[in-house]
Amino acid sequence: MTKADEIQKYLPLTESMFYVMLSLVEPLHGYGVMQKVEVISRGSVTIGPGTLYGMFTSFEEEGLIAMVKEEERRKSYLLTAKGRRVLSKQIERLEIMNKCAAEFKNRL
Amino acid sequence: METDTCWKFRWFWAWQDDHEEEWLGSLSREGWHLSELGVPGVYYFRKGEPMRYAYRMDFQTSRMQDREAYLQLFRDAGWEHVGKMSAWEYFRKEAKPGEEPEIFTDPESKILKYRRVLWFLVIFFPILFILFSTSWRHLPERGEIGVALLCIAVGLLLLYVFGMLGILRRIGTLKQTIRK
Structure with missing residues (x-):
């Protein structure tokens, strides 16, 4: 599998995945991610603990995030280089969509 | 008190x-x-x-x-x-x-939960099948007890299949709610 394919298989990210990955551009623990997603998504996306735990597990298995520290039973995670590449690709896609939306907005 | x-x-x-x-x-x-x-x-x-x-x-x-x-x-x-x-x-x-x-705030993670249940239950199938086939094979020897054992084995197998199908159906319903 080429490097491009490796990234491509994760795209498009679901809304929840997108916001969780965005939150992990800097180290953050579980509940911190839940709060951050609520804020940056302007309340449009909420992540439950069951969903988040599953995401952390699979993202870590796939090498998209890595645990950076554990304090008082709270694990903090950070995006890996691979995770950053996936997120960048997703943002590229969203930028294209955004451009189209702006172009067509007047015609609606 | x-x-x-x-x-x-x-x-x-x-x-x-x-x-x-x-x-x-x-x-x-x-x-x-x-x-x-x-x-x-x-x-x-x-x-x-x-x-x-x-x-x-x-x-x-x-x-x-x-x-x-x-x-x-x-x-x-x-x-x-x-x-x-x-x-x-x-x-x-x-x-x-x-x-x-x-x-669980999205259908994907709910589906994963039911998948975990399926994987857990998959272990029981060989056990139930062995139970069924042994009670079937020894049926002529054991008479009434043999028949009773066979009925229990069949009953358990049916319940098992019913349970698994129910979970699969739930997963199917959830999959339909995912917009792609």
């Missing part, structure tokens, strides 16, 4: 976890709060003030390496861990009228 306690037996299929959650919630609204979980199907309750609780369950096998971090995440999010029944973890959170707190 002794608190009122009681226990109930009730069987829920894995794909009826939402009914189970609703049942526990309605009991809390009457003041009977889940206090402990026993062997599969047995629930212990303690009497208290009527409360609006949302009960939610997760299925996690013992392959989960970091149960402490798992529970802490739920605790941070405001969920109280009530107990564990087999591999089912029970949580509750106070809910104001109109609120529906959820531990």
Whole structure:
């Protein structure tokens, strides 16, 4: 599998995945991610603990995030280089969509 | 002064976890709060003030390496861990009228939960099949007891298949809610 394919298989990210990955551009623990997603998504996306735990597990298995520290039973995670590449690709896609939306907005 | 306690037996299929959650919630609204979980199907309750609780369950096998971090995440999010029944973890959170707190906020993670149940149950199929084939093969020798054993084996197999199909159907329904 080429490097491009490796990234491509994760795209498009679901809304929840997108916001969780965005939150992990800097180290953050579980509940911190839940709060951050609520804020940056302007309340449009909420992540439950069951969903988040599953995401952390699979993202870590796939090498998209890595645990950076554990304090008082709270694990903090950070995006890996691979995770950053996936997120960048997703943002590229969203930028294209955004451009189209702006172009067509007047015609609606 | 002794608190009122009681226990109930009730069987829920894995794909009826939402009914189970609703049942526990309605009991809390009457003041009977889940206090402990026993062997599969047995629930212990303690009497208290009527409360609006949302009960939610997760299925996690013992392959989960970091149960402490798992529970802490739920605790941070405001969920109280009530107990564990087999591999089912029970949580509750106070809910104001109109609120529906959820531990799974997208269909993908709900599907993963049911998949975990399927993988857990897959182990039992060879056991049940061996039970069935041995009781079938030894049928002529054992007479009435043999027939009874065979019926039990068939019964268990049918229940097993019914359970698995129910879970698969639930997964199918959830998959349809995913917009691609």
